[in-house]
Amino acid sequence: MKFRKNSSAIEHDKTRSTEDLRREYELINRERAGGATDLASIVAQNDIARELERRGEL
Numbered sequence: 936m937k938f939r940k941n942s943s944a945i946e947h948d949k950t951r952s953t954e955d956l957r958r959e960y961e962l963i964n965r966e967r968a969g970g971a972t973d974l975a976s977i978v979a980q981n982d983i984a985r986e987l988e989r990r991g992e993l
Contacts (some may be wrong), residue, residue, distance in 0.1 A: 953992050956983050
């Protein structure tokens with residue numbers, strides 16, 4: 936399994952599509968299910984969830 940190396944998707948790029956954000960959110964879910972407990976991943980997932988909620992997509 937490949938783990939992400941970058942921080943929050945929202946933090947660096949506010950122009951990502953909703954579909955891109957959903958894919959990133961699901962990737963983090965898979966990483967966490969695979970045993971990843973990196974705090975940065977959890978923070979990124981929370982940021983993505985907040986952005987999707989802001990967009991009315993969650």
